[in-house]
Amino acid sequence: MPAEGLAGLVIRAATQRDVPAVVALIYDDDIAAARESVPGADVDAAYLAAFQQIAANPDDLLVVGELDGRVVACAQVTLLHHLSRRGGTRAQVESVRVDAALRGQGAGGRLMSWIEGYARDRGAALIQLTTDKRRVEARRFYERLGFVASHEGMKRSLR
Amino acid sequence: MPAEGLAGLVIRAATQRDVPAVVALIYDDDIAAARESVPGADVDAAYLAAFQQIAANPDDLLVVGELDGRVVACAQVTLLHHLSRRGGTRAQVESVRVDAALRGQGAGGRLMSWIEGYARDRGAALIQLTTDKRRVEARRFYERLGFVASHEGMKRSLR
Numbered sequence: 001m002p003a004e005g006l007a008g009l010v011i012r013a014a015t016q017r018d019v020p021a022v023v024a025l026i027y028d029d030d031i032a033a034a035r036e037s038v039p040g041a042d043v044d045a046a047y048l049a050a051f052q053q054i055a056a057n058p059d060d061l062l063v064v065g066e067l068d069g070r071v072v073a074c075a076q077v078t079l080l081h082h083l084s085r086r087g088g089t090r091a092q093v094e095s096v097r098v099d100a101a102l103r104g105q106g107a108g109g110r111l112m113s114w115i116e117g118y119a120r121d122r123g124a125a126l127i128q129l130t131t132d133k134r135r136v137e138a139r140r141f142y143e144r145l146g147f148v149a150s151h152e153g154m155k156r157s158l159r
Numbered sequence: 160m161p162a163e164g165l166a167g168l169v170i171r172a173a174t175q176r177d178v179p180a181v182v183a184l185i186y187d188d189d190i191a192a193a194r195e196s197v198p199g200a201d202v203d204a205a206y207l208a209a210f211q212q213i214a215a216n217p218d219d220l221l222v223v224g225e226l227d228g229r230v231v232a233c234a235q236v237t238l239l240h241h242l243s244r245r246g247g248t249r250a251q252v253e254s255v256r257v258d259a260a261l262r263g264q265g266a267g268g269r270l271m272s273w274i275e276g277y278a279r280d281r282g283a284a285l286i287q288l289t290t291d292k293r294r295v296e297a298r299r300f301y302e303r304l305g306f307v308a309s310h311e312g313m314k315r316s317l318r
Contacts, residue, residue: 019242022242023242026242026243047242050240050241050242050247051242053240054240054241054242057218057240059216059218060240062242076241076242078237078239080237080251080253081209081212081213081216081219082213082235082253082254083178083181083182083185083206083209083210083213083221083235083254084185084253084254088209092239094239094241094243095241095242095243116317119317120317124317125316125317125318126314126315126316126317127314127315127317128289128312128313128314128315129313130287130289130310130311130312130313131310131311131313132309132310133309133310133311139313142313142315143313145315146315147313147314147315148313148314148315149311149312149313150291150292150312150313150314151289151290151291151292151312151313151314152289152290152292152298152308152310152311152312153287153289153308153309153310153311154288154289154290154298154301154302154306154307154308154309154310155285155286155287155306155307155309155310156285156287156304156305156306156307157284157285158278158279158284158285158286159284
């Protein structure tokens with residue numbers, strides 16, 4: 001698809017109807033596939049319950065990019081209220097995905113730009129995210145947007 | 160102070176009265192000092208407002224370690240509800256500090272162990288944090304606790 005094909009891309013808050021498409025996007029990824037459920041006609045109750053928790057929390061937002069009636073990108077944004085940095089709010093971004101067929105055409109940049117505006121409107125002083133060290137292209141993408149890989153992102157499973 | 164001096168360490172949720180001591184702990188750090196306000200008898204209204212936001216959100220918790228009536232450690236925990244990992248809740252930990260005079264004696268481990276119990280009780284499948292790459296000792300501390308530095312922690316200032 002040529003770049004101008006993205007002119008109709010709309011970035012917006014997700015609704016419950018978007019959940020199956022978002023789960024499919026999250027799944028369409030070598031790293032995530034190992035831990036996610038296989039997407040299908042039915043979406044696990046666990047995903048719907050998680051969406052309802054996200055929707056009920058004013059600090060949480062699931063964002064999607066829609067093109068020609070189809071969800072082609074997603075991200076989750078959480079506003080964090082902190083004592084450090086003089087009580088500054090931060091926007092944490094996770095689960096950023098763009099449909100494989102549309103990568104490299106600017107959809108991810110459009111999504112991140114929308115998130116930046118949303119975060120600024122809510123007084124955020126900082127956007128932060130972590131990206132798996134195996135995702136070399138993702139790190140370069142975020143660096144082009146001005147992100148600095150200043151921190152180690154450390155995780156520990158509790159299961 | 161010998162290690163047994165920590166036997167009286169109590170880990171608990173913070174109250175508004177702890178805010179000045181927490182700000183002082185956050186400030187007592189070369190990296191943070193460059194961006195935090197100087198601690199003093201008065202605590203900025205910005206810090207109190209941030210604490211009130213934290214206290215009002217059931218997914219947010221400011222934790223302190225108290226020893227002999229003095230706040231000697233702190234951390235902030237946020238429960239994140241996600242679509243990825245089958246809707247799993249994650250506990251995000253930030254602003255971990257231990258009084259400089261008490262480091263290396265186990266207070267940080269006690270604090271993180273308390274946070275782990277709190278996170279498990281709330282169904283978290285994962286604990287995550289980022290640590291500045293300049294904090295070499297901090298990374299080793301978290302690795303000893305089982306954290307894996309699998310991700311790049313990327314930040315972008317909006318100011």
